[in-house]
Amino acid sequence: MRHFKHVAVSAVAGLAALLFCPPAASAATAPGDHSWPQREEVFQLVAHQTQINSVDVDGAGPTQGDEIVVTGDLLRGLTKVGDYSQICTLTRTAPADEFDLQCTGDLSLASGQLTIQGRFTVTAAGAGNIDMAITGGTGRYRTAQGFVHAVNLSAADTQLTVHLIR
Numbered sequence: 001m002r003h004f005k006h007v008a009v010s011a012v013a014g015l016a017a018l019l020f021c022p023p024a025a026s027a028a029t030a031p032g033d034h035s036w037p038q039r040e041e042v043f044q045l046v047a048h049q050t051q052i053n054s055v056d057v058d059g060a061g062p063t064q065g066d067e068i069v070v071t072g073d074l075l076r077g078l079t080k081v082g083d084y085s086q087i088c089t090l091t092r093t094a095p096a097d098e099f100d101l102q103c104t105g106d107l108s109l110a111s112g113q114l115t116i117q118g119r120f121t122v123t124a125a126g127a128g129n130i131d132m133a134i135t136g137g138t139g140r141y142r143t144a145q146g147f148v149h150a151v152n153l154s155a156a157d158t159q160l161t162v163h164l165i166r
Contacts, residue, residue, distance in 0.1 A: 040146070041164045046075040047084060049156045062099055066090040072156075074107060082109040086116075097124045103132070112139020116148060127152065134164065141166070 049072040057065040067089050074082035086105035093099045100121050107114045118132035130150040137144040146165040150158050 038165050041166070042161065043164075044159060044161050045081070046153070047150075047158045047160060048073045048075055062090060062093055064090060064093065068101075074109070082107055084108070091119070098122065105132075109139075109141075112137055112141045114138075114141045114144055134162075 049070055051071045053069045055067040055069070057063065057067075067087060069085075069087050071083065071085045073080045074084055084105060084107045086103055088101040088103040091100045091102045098121065100119055102117075102119045104117045105115065107116075114137040115135045116132045117135045118130070120127060120130045132148045132150065134144050134146045134148065136142075141164075143166050144164055146163045148163070149161040151161075152158050
């Protein structure tokens with residue numbers, strides 16, 4: 001469970017932290033038959049993990065149903081701009097410390113909340129690059145969609161590139 005926890009912690013930390021404030025944005029018209037032009041904002045931030053807990057459902061190490069619960073700070077530079085939380089469930093195990101995680105998360109920001117979801121594979125080498133879907137939001141993000149690309153910087157910090165379409 002220790003390897004599962006260590007690898008998953010860094011992967012999970014970055015997935016939950018999404019959006020928070022209007023950074024430099026690039027406007028783009030989305031393809032499709034929409035009656036209004038959609039706008040894409042692309043920006044980066046860091047998810048910094050502050051708490052983590054793992055739930056081993058059967059005490060036998062990594063097995064289906066085990067969970068990791070993570071909370072932390074959303075940072076832009078050195079400034080805290082929000083909080084996040086995320087729960088990841090182990091859905092598949094394989095030889096050589098390989099497993100899949102299904103994760104859902106939310107962000108509490110000054111201008112609203114945002115939700116994300118996705119599945120990714122973790123190997124002995126780590127989680128690699130992770131893409132998670134933006135599944136909805138409230139307040140400023142009530143029409144949010146898009147994705148977040150996460151790259152782990154350390155066990156506690158993950159750089160996020162947010163592609164928000166509103």
